[in-house]
Amino acid sequence: MFLFLSYILYRYSGKILLRWYRAEKVASLENISKKAEISPPDMYLFDHPLPLIFTVGTGGRYAVALSSEAMDMFDKSELEILFAREIGHIKNGDVPLNTIVALFAGSFAAVSTLALWGAPFMGFGQNYDSAPRFIRFFSMGLVAPPAALVAQLLVACSREHV
Structure with missing residues (x-):
């Protein structure tokens, strides 16, 4: 039973977390992911009073979630750096x-x-x-x-x- 629940949590934790934050898909990070030679993750935006950015997903399907506060706080070049960092986590296998x-x-x-x-x-x-x-x-x-x-x-x- 524990192994079954662990597998479910491992497999669907990204979807659960995105639903928890009521994140909305807004874009795909194609430019940065081409440079890293990985498939582009989806980008989600959610409302939160803190500047948060995180990556979720397993099995090759990843998503980068960004809070509205982070979107307001950082300019375009800083956001690209944050996205590149998250894509680096995907490429290195840190997310699973x-x-x-x-x-x-x-x-x-x-x-x-x-x-x-x-x-x-x-x-x-x-x-x-x-x-x-x-x-x-x-x-x-x-x-x-x-x-x-x-x-x-x-x-x-x-x-x-x-």
Whole structure:
């Protein structure tokens, strides 16, 4: 069951994320992708108060999403640099790797939530009982450092410089 859910999340995480942000397809990044010799990713625009840009997708179908705040903040040449950086991530294979890393780190972090929901079955969880919160904090304290270490080891800083 876990492997099936992991596959679904890996395969469709890009579409889920674009729907979450209500991103609208506006263009295709053909000029920059020709120079990188990859198929052009689609460009999506979404409303957000922070300047965000990210790449999603798997299996050769990628999309670059840009927030409206980033579109307003940067001029044309700066946006081209940002798009080139994202296309570099696509060419280097960073997007599927980052998806897998996020999946593993999220799985580690889910242990604390499972401990919280499992607390009533272990005899904890009455209204006056602070044990479920303690169990969650304790399990998160045990799980978060290894999850962060896995994420840090799998995604090296050298991959960030294209």
